[in-house]
Amino acid sequence: MATIRDVAKIAEVSVSTVSLAFSSPGRVSPRTLEKIRAAASAVGYVADPLAQSLARGRSRMIGFVVGNVGNPFFGDIRRELENYALEHEHFVLITDSSGKTDRERDLIEHLIGLKIAGLALAPSSFGPDYVKFVESIKVPMVCFDQKVAGIERDFVGSDxxxxxxxxxxxxxxxxxxxxxxxxxxxxxxxxxxxxxxxxxxxxxxxxxxxxxxxxxxxxxxxxxxxxxxxxxxxxxxxxxxxxxxxxxxxxxxxxxxxxxxxxxxxxxxxxxxxxxxxxxxxxxxxxxxQDTLQLGNIIARRLLHRITDPNANSEPPQDFVLAPKFVPGNSCRRL
Amino acid sequence: MATIRDVAKIAEVSVSTVSLAFSSPGRVSPRTLEKIRAAASAVGYVADPLAQSLARGRSRMIGFVVGNVGNPFFGDIRRELENYALEHEHFVLITDSSGKTDRERDLIEHLIGLKIAGLALAPSSFGPDYVKFVESIKVPMVCFDQKVAGIERDFVGSDxxxxxxxxxxxxxxxxxxxxxxxxxxxxxxxxxxxxxxxxxxxxxxxxxxxxxxxxxxxxxxxxxxxxxxxxxxxxxxxxxxxxxxxxxxxxxxxxxxxxxxxxxxxxxxxxxxxxxxxxxxxxxxxxxxQDTLQLGNIIARRLLHRITDPNANSEPPQDFVLAPKFVPGNSCRRL
DNA sequence: CGACTTTATCGAACCGGTTCGATCATCATC
DNA sequence: GATGATGATCGAACCGGTTCGATAAAGTCG
Structure with a gap:
């Protein structure tokens, strides 16, 4: 694997210039930019996401934590989130707590250790300890499905x-x-x-x-x-x-x-x-x-807003509650 | 967050000794080990998994890539893998390709960028290009569900x-x-x-x-x-x-x-x-x-074997094919 | 007691990036 | 022509760990 130093050597510039060339191309002169790009593609350089995350203190990954990813309700939401995240160059890590609060906690801590950019959480529990834990999460997040009293975060769900x-x-x-x-x-x-x-x-x-x-x-x-x-x-x-x-x-x-x-x-x-x-x-x-597609869409937009907009974390948490839809079948008889 | 240097300072040892104390406690004298442990718990030190992965060149995460995580077939397998991985201190990252080969490729490359320890893949495609791509993956891996001609990897599936x-x-x-x-x-x-x-x-x-x-x-x-x-x-x-x-x-x-x-x-x-x-x-x-639990179990064991056993990568790929089970219903009438 | 091995610990280099302040050339302004 | 602003580039420190070779102290043996 080619590293940034290899590219720097070939392009005959410093490492920091190469870094700059990729993060904000406008701040590098057209000539050197061209040299760097040529060198990078010559050796097939791709920045190591791990090293980037470590240095930046955050990654471009979004955590998705639910109790059962097999549930089609969560599946629709997940798909919406994935698509929207992908459009904004983010990547969704799906995890499944099997409804167990302990495991959910482990998963979230693991994800935070991975320096995720944001978190979409379908809370699996309630009560003071749980609320305290969720409130202690400092990553941008959106809760959905289950409204938990005491959690002051964006919430998306149905009426x-x-x-x-x-x-x-x-x-x-x-x-x-x-x-x-x-x-x-x-x-x-x-x-x-x-x-x-x-x-x-x-x-x-x-x-x-x-x-x-x-x-x-x-x-x-x-x-x-x-x-x-x-x-x-x-x-x-x-x-x-x-x-x-x-x-x-x-x-x-x-x-x-x-x-x-x-x-x-x-x-x-x-x-x-x-x-x-x-x-x-x-x-x-x-x-x-429930309008799962719409729910997923709102979750995705809201979360990416919180992630990308630098002054979004001063916005107060907001609830988004959608009306469900009646779908008649033939399982109810008139008396 | 406390870093390893904080712990080193408090325990009055060098950073490398602290690192050693956690990775192979036996190689540190009991007295210093105790001091280090005390210091670590005093400041609530937990090693940063990102930094560890960067330095070690690999993480303790396992990638799970399927076309539809909502499919209960994959759900059962996933659960088995998660449980088994957790017992061995590994962590499963679930991703969903929606059956799209391009996205699958992106996901896999992303996961490899994350320096995953292993990969469980339900192949979404076939053909020379696809085979070449999968063969180029050097991470320990197990394929399942779909047997693809030309892919020389462990395979787990049904007859x-x-x-x-x-x-x-x-x-x-x-x-x-x-x-x-x-x-x-x-x-x-x-x-x-x-x-x-x-x-x-x-x-x-x-x-x-x-x-x-x-x-x-x-x-x-x-x-x-x-x-x-x-x-x-x-x-x-x-x-x-x-x-x-x-x-x-x-x-x-x-x-x-x-x-x-x-x-x-x-x-x-x-x-x-x-x-x-x-x-x-x-x-x-x-x-x-299909016996999904058994399939999941074999996938998990095989993958973790390949991950943890240092001389496992010299073992030739192996196929595990399970017999399916007949479940009578009442949808077939005798003529 | 001197030579040799073992054990515990350490310093420094490294993993592969980012970021900030410094430097220097260029150019506009008065 | 001195002054200041602007832009491109760089060096060095940093993110938070791992790992290897060096070193010094302690233990083994004849």
């Missing part, structure tokens, strides 16, 4: 209250009154907001929520399955189930199928969030989806 | 011929003769092997393959949909469709549903590779799945 409310309203319109809700972990903002959307919409309509109809699905497939089973074995079954996310809703569908219930004839189902291949799942589930 | 043959045999056993095949891009080894498995099994059974029944689905959802449509509008329809991967098979299912065909009553369907939420797709599709 989860609205998501819950929209589907509840839809079911009410169809004549349902015995509506069950498979909730997520209430310490997560997305989960609690969706639940709040459900509860308040029910209340506005003057419909009482049967406490037996609210079960905890933990946003996971296995817990969702158990929760759905508990709903379905009740003698006084709900006429509709609202899943707080895709995993619990599909788990509920599986449970229905296994018990021999038909959806939507016996029980209606609606869910928040999309899922891959939703179009081949029978019935097509009525859902409210 | 794709067998996968195609198993499902074909299954359909033949059920009495099907008019079996259609939605193929993948034939330049990909996985696709051509699966196709070969189909063709040769048909031949062995003495059943002729109707040329109209072999269509190209490109392993993608959209091409698969079109291909399936071409199959389904033929007056002389097949009685069974075999999808060379999950995307084309599910696209075929969608096409069937849209045209009003019932699966398996009108047409049977089988596919290679699993898909998330396959259990809630109606009907449950009969499939042959």
């Amino acid at each position: 989860n209250f609205l998501a819950g409310a929209m589907l509840t309203e839809h079911l009410l319109q169809l004549g349902h009154r015995r509506i069950a809700f498979i909730a997520g972990p209430q310490h997560m903002n997305t989960a609690s907001e969706r639940y709040r959307g459900f509860v308040e919409t029910m209340a506005s309509a003057g419909v009482e929520v049967n406490p037996n109809y609210v079960v905890d699905g933990q946003f996971t497939r296995s817990a969702g399955y158990e929760a759905a089973m508990r709903l379905l074995i009740q003698p006084d079954r709900p006429t509709a189930i609202l899943g707080a996310n895709n995993a619990v809703a599909l788990a509920a569908l599986q449970a229905m199928q296994e018990l021999g219930f038909s959806c939507p004839d016996d029980i209606s189902l609606a869910m928040i969030d999309n899922v891959q291949w939703s179009s081949v799942i029978t019935p097509r589930i009525t859902m409210v989806v | 794709n011929f067998l996968a195609g043959a198993m499902l074909t045999e299954h359909l033949l056993q059920l009495g099907h003769r008019r079996i259609a095949f939605i193929a993948g891009p034939q330049h990909m080894n996985t696709a051509s092997e699966r196709y070969r498995g189909f063709v040769e099994t048909m031949a062995s059974a003495g059943v002729e393959v109707n040329p109209n029944y072999v269509v190209d689905g490109q392993f993608t959802r959209s091409a698969g949909y079109e291909a399936a449509m071409r199959l389904l509008i033929q007056p002389d329809r097949p009685t069974a469709i075999l999808g060379a991967n999950n995307a084309v098979a599910l696209a075929a299912l969608q096409a069937m549903q849209e045209l009003g065909f019932s699966c398996p009553d009108d047409i049977s369907l089988a596919m290679i590779d699993n898909v998330q939420w396959s259990s809630v797709i109606t009907p449950r599709i009969t499939m042959v799945v």
